[in-house]
Structures are given as C-alpha cells and as structure tokens.
Amino acid sequence: GDSVTQMEGPVTLSEEAFLTINCTYTATGYPSLFWYVQYPGEGLQLLLKATKADDKGSNKGFEATYRKETTSFHLEKGSVQVSDSAVYFCALSVKLNSGGYQKVTFGIGTKLQVIP
Amino acid sequence: KAGVTQTPRYLIKTRGQQVTLSCSPISGHRSVSWYQQTPGQGLQFLFEYFSETQRNKGNFPGRFSGRQFSNSRSEMNVSTLELGDSALYLCASSSGQAPSLTDTQYFGPGTRLTVL
Numbered sequence: 001g002d003s004v005t006q007m008e009g010p011v012t013l014s015e016e017a018f019l020t021i022n023c024t025y026t027a028t029g030y031p032s033l034f035w036y037v038q039y040p041g042e043g044l045q046l047l048l049k050a051t052k053a054d055d056k057g058s059n060k061g062f063e064a065t066y067r068k069e070t071t072s073f074h075l076e077k078g079s080v081q082v083s084d085s086a087v088y089f090c091a092l093s094v095k096l097n098s099g100g101y102q103k104v105t106f107g108i109g110t111k112l113q114v115i116p
Numbered sequence: 117k118a119g120v121t122q123t124p125r126y127l128i129k130t131r132g133q134q135v136t137l138s139c140s141p142i143s144g145h146r147s148v149s150w151y152q153q154t155p156g157q158g159l160q161f162l163f164e165y166f167s168e169t170q171r172n173k174g175n176f177p178g179r180f181s182g183r184q185f186s187n188s189r190s191e192m193n194v195s196t197l198e199l200g201d202s203a204l205y206l207c208a209s210s211s212g213q214a215p216s217l218t219d220t221q222y223f224g225p226g227t228r229l230t231v232l
Contacts, residue, residue, distance in 0.1 A: 043224050
C-alpha cells in the first residue's frame with residue numbers, strides 16, 4: 001500500500017539555521033506530493049505541492065523537489081524563524097479511478113521548534 | 117472565499133455517549149474527508165464523501181459513521197464513545213473534480229473531542 005515516511009522529531013533549531021525535513025514515499029501509480037503545516041491549535045494548511053517528477057514546490061521560503069528516482073520530497077528552508085515552529089506533514093495523493101477520486105496518505109508529522 | 121468550518125470546536129463527553137460533529141466545506145467543493153489526529157497515531161483517514169455518497173473508508177469500527185447532505189455539508193457521528201476516541205477530528209474539503217491529479221485538500225480547524 002501507499003505510505004509516507006518522515007522523522008517524528010522534535011527537530012530543534014536556532015533562528016536563521018538551515019532546515020531539512022526528510023520525506024520518502026512508496027506509492028502505486030504516480031502520486032502528487034504535498035507538505036502541510038499545522039500551527040499550534042490550528043488545522044492543517046497546505047504549504048506547497050508538486051505534481052510531477054523534478055517539479056519544485058515553494059512557498060514562504062520553503063521548497064521541496066519531487067525526486068522520482070529516490071522517491072523523496074524533502075522540505076528545506078534556508079533560514080528558519082521562530083514563527084516557523086509547527087508540525088510539518090508530508091503527504092501523497094494518488095488518483096484511484098477515472099472519476100478523479102484520490103486517496104491521500106499522510107506521514108506521522110515532524111515537529112519543528114525554532115529557538116531565538 | 118470562506119474556508120472550511122467545523123463545529124463545535126471543543127466537546128467534552130463521557131464514555132458510552134454519542135457525538136455528532138459538523139463540517140461545512142468551501143463553497144463549490146463536493147468532496148469532504150474526515151481524519152482523526154492523535155499524538156500516538158498521527159493523522160488517520162476515517163472516510164470520504166462525494167456527492168452524498170461514501171467513496172472510501174478507513175480502518176475504523178462501525179461506531180464511526182458519517183453522511184453528506186445535498187449542500188455538501190457533512191456530519192460525523194461516533195456512538196458509544198470510548199476513552200480512546202479522544203482526539204482532534206479534522207475535516208478537509210476538495211473540489212473532487214475529475215480528472216485532476218492535483219485536487220488539494222483544505223482543512224478546517226478541527227473539533228477537539230475529550231472523552232472522560
């Protein structure tokens with residue numbers, strides 16, 4: 001079956017440090033890949049997405065590249081801020097039928113703590 | 117455009133009771149999915165509704181049920197509550213339109229259910 005693997009954390013970084021959160025996946029078919037972010041007390045928000053190999057999704061200084069050969073979609077940011085403290089979820093979506101139905105599978109979530 | 121709304125935001129129930137949670141999707145969205153989020157299990161898929169029909173179901177007992185109305189609003193019901201049902205219940209909506217491979221899910225803030 002489909003699965004997404006990411007470290008649970010917490011990942012603790014100092015402000016302005018470089019961030020990498022690894023995400024690897026297994027999927028039947030050709031998935032779309034997503035990163036969602038969940039700030040304390042809130043629901044999930046879409047951070048970025050990529051729909052085909054070598055696509056790079058980017059938003060708010062975060063970016064991730066769809067690597068089909070390594071089945072990975074690692075999240076990176078060059079300089080983190082305290083306001084980036086949140087839980088980050090990697091997810092994949094696979095189209096199941098011609099009707100457009102999609103099944104979404106989430107990783108466990110990685111908690112990021114950024115300290116001043 | 118208004119986002120996904122969930123009511124109530126917080127609920128406290130006792131074991132054996134039943135509960136109904138409500139989700140209003142983004143206007144025009146026809147697909148609504150429900151997830152259970154707990155610290156130990158992460159984000160687990162409950163079920164998805166599209167045009168008032170359940171299209172897919174996760175591995176939850178029959179105590180968990182749902183429905184969708186003609187205006188795409190959805191309700192989730194949990195009967196005979198157990199302590200382990202304490203969780204954040206998230207609802208997500210998407211357009212559900214075929215044959216898109218990039219049907220992004222938009223999440224509500226969640227309903228925090230505590231079972232005593």
